[in-house]
Amino acid sequence: KNTNFFCYLRKLIVCQSLNRHSHSFLSSSSYILTSIYSFKGRNNTTYQEEKRKEMGRGKIEIKRIENxxxxxxxxxxxxxxxxxxxxxxxxxxxxxxxxxxxxxxxxxxxxxxxxxxxxxxxxxxxxxxxxxxxxxxxxxx
The missing domain is CATH 3.40.1810.10 (Transcription factor, MADS-box)
Known part of the structure; x- marks a missing residue:
C-alpha cells in the first residue's frame, strides 16, 4: 500500500515540477499536500473534511455567565x-x-x-x- 502512495506522490511531484513556471513553488507544494491528504484519506476522510473538523468554533452551553x-x-x-x-x-x-x-x-x-x-x-x-x-x-x- 505504501508503494502505491509513493508512486502517486512521485507522479505529483513530476507533474508539478513541469508546471513550476506557471505556479509558484508554494502553491505547488500546497497542491501536493492537498493531494497527499486526499490520497491517504480515500478510505477514511478527505483533506477538506479534516480541515473542516479543525476549523470553526466549538458549541458553548447556553447558560448565564456568572463572571x-x-x-x-x-x-x-x-x-x-x-x-x-x-x-x-x-x-x-x-x-x-x-x-x-x-x-x-x-x-x-x-x-x-x-x-x-x-x-x-x-x-x-x-x-x-x-x-x-x-x-x-x-x-x-
Whole structure:
C-alpha cells in the first residue's frame, strides 16, 4: 500500500515540477499536500473534511455567565452582532426590521429600518394584537 502512495506522490511531484513556471513553488507544494491528504484519506476522510473538523468554533452551553466582566463583554459583542445582522437583513432583503435591546444597567440600544410605529401597525394588522396603545403616548400640549 505504501508503494502505491509513493508512486502517486512521485507522479505529483513530476507533474508539478513541469508546471513550476506557471505556479509558484508554494502553491505547488500546497497542491501536493492537498493531494497527499486526499490520497491517504480515500478510505477514511478527505483533506477538506479534516480541515473542516479543525476549523470553526466549538458549541458553548447556553447558560448565564456568572463572571460579570465576561458577561458584559459577551453582551456587548452579541448585541453588536445582532444589530449588525438586523441592518444587513434590512438592506439585503428590503425587510422591515426593528430591534430594541435593554442592558441590565437599563441602557437601551436600538435599530429600526423603518419607523417603529409603522412596524407596530403592521404587526397589529397581521395579528390583531396591539402592542402599543394611545394611553402610552405622551400628552400633546
Amino acid at each position: 460579570s466582566s465576561n458577561r458584559h463583554v459577551t453582551y456587548s459583542k452579541r448585541r453588536n452582532g445582532i444589530l449588525k445582522k438586523a441592518k444587513e437583513i434590512s438592506v439585503l432583503c428590503d425587510a422591515h426590521v426593528s430591534v430594541i435591546i435593554f442592558a441590565t444597567s437599563g441602557k437601551m440600544h436600538e435599530f429600526s429600518s423603518t419607523p417603529l410605529v409603522d412596524i407596530l401597525d403592521q404587526y397589529h394588522k397581521l395579528t390583531g394584537r396591539r402592542l402599543w396603545d394611545a394611553k402610552h403616548e405622551a400628552p400633546k400640549g
